[in-house]
Amino acid sequence: MDISLKGLRCFVAVAEERHFGRAADRLGIAQPAVSQQLQRLEAALDMTLVRRDGRGVLLTEAGAAFLPHARDTLESSRLAIRAGEAAMRGETGTVTIGLTPGVPPHRLADLMRQVAVARPGARLRVRETRIEDACAQLADGTMRFAVTSGFTPPSVSPPIEVAELAAEPLAVALHRDHPLARRETLTLPELAAERFTTIARDAIREQPFGLHGMCRRTGFRARKFAEVDDVTTQLALVATGLSAAALPLSMSRDAPADVTFVPLADQEPLRTMLLHDRRRGLPEVGDLLRIATPV
Template sequence: MELRHLHAFLAVAEELHFGRAAKRLQMAQPPVSQQIRQLEKELGVQLFERNTRSVRLTSAGESFLDPVRAVLDGIDVAVHAAKAAGQGEYGRVTVGFAGASSHETLPLLTRAVAAAHPGIELVLKGQTYADVALSRVAEGSLDLGFVRLPVTQPGVEARVIDEEELICALPSDHRLAGRSRIPVAALAEERFVSFPAGAGSSLRDAMVKACEEAGFTPRVLQEAPDSHTILALVAAGVGVTLTLTSCQHIQQTGLVYRPLAGPAVRLQAALAWRKDNPSAALRTVLDVARTALPTP
């Protein structure tokens, strides 16, 4: 049994005339009659009662009709889905992100994709720190990652979507809270709260680098997996931290933010993806991102 047999059956069943069915199928009448005979032989039943004046369905033909319509409709849906997926209208895109900084940019992207291309599903992988996200994009287990520059992995492309500055967060009753700007060197004897070491956090790396350039290694006495928890610990007086300007929307009693003295330490946030990723849905998401998250 082949699809052409089903198309021939449906045409004859709906037209109840071999000539009109052949015209609808854009073929000669003898091949249509032959296909119906082949189908009946395959099924072992007679589908039509026909004579020189009329054609009508048998009870077997009537029972066969609706399932055949369902099969052919299903094939049409499958063909449409395949074409749409090939054009980037359907599909799944896995996205890795972490930290409070992505809490502003990520919703802009997800809402824009949902509005423009509802057939694309974004599978969000939280607590995927920048370095980890970049590694997973490079190995192919993530389609898209919220990362930090520089991006040096071969085959990985990136586009900047935001630029942030390193700032200090400290308890409101801290001895330095009254200053308008905090020299990093003034934090040398402080206890720090930060992301776990080795978790792939670019923010922790930037904090350590800034402290080392100021002449000391930060004493991280408490670690937490996200900026909200880190800043809650700072507000509780556990220690201080260096965070990003994008985190200033996190407001808690007992917490203050102060810019750093000296030249600004800037971090660039970016989207990263593999250049050879074949996903058409990913290309569609990247097109949406150019408008939703333009390069500053």
């Protein structure tokens, strides 16, 4: 069997109440139903989430790791409903643009300026997604176009067109006072002692770019410092002086003063690409490409 939202709701309630009976009260159902839902959930996952322990319950390691994501899933389902309701109320006409991490901000600014000029008054929504989701949304018309970063152009289904906008050096961000910060260039092996902060988003935004991809391609083993959710936080941790980060060079424009960027000599440039669905017109794309010519 598969997991269900019902099961997740039960698990979250039990985890928070530390008590099957109270969880059942909160959910407005009888206690055995909670027991059964949790058993079904554990069976589906093939793991024990809570330790039944005479007096109340205790989360297992797996349960503790599962819990925040279970909450995320429930919250996400609520958001889905709200989004649908908002659309029903006629809140529409938003232009959605996809974005994967690693796109240099100033490059995005150039594009957005162009879009805003082409469609004055439109409400814009820039949505960070995995490349696969961007393609799916382009295909179903939910998204107008997407900007993505990676070493090699993503393979996309025929109707989606890929245009290269830029190719720029990948760099390592270090604290200003770091011994390696004055170097002109660096190579990965020289960074073996560093601890890296990466964008986690729990693999939602897994990309061929960044540390994971580099490690996979070069065999370099990066030590981890922290996982964070966005570039701003990533740079904040580099600013602690305790961590490094791999980022496109031009991100240095948006970094705190005490963070230095050193190009990675042994890495191929990061290519920024524009994806759009050829079937759906996108008259702006001509302009977009004109202003954003490859470096």
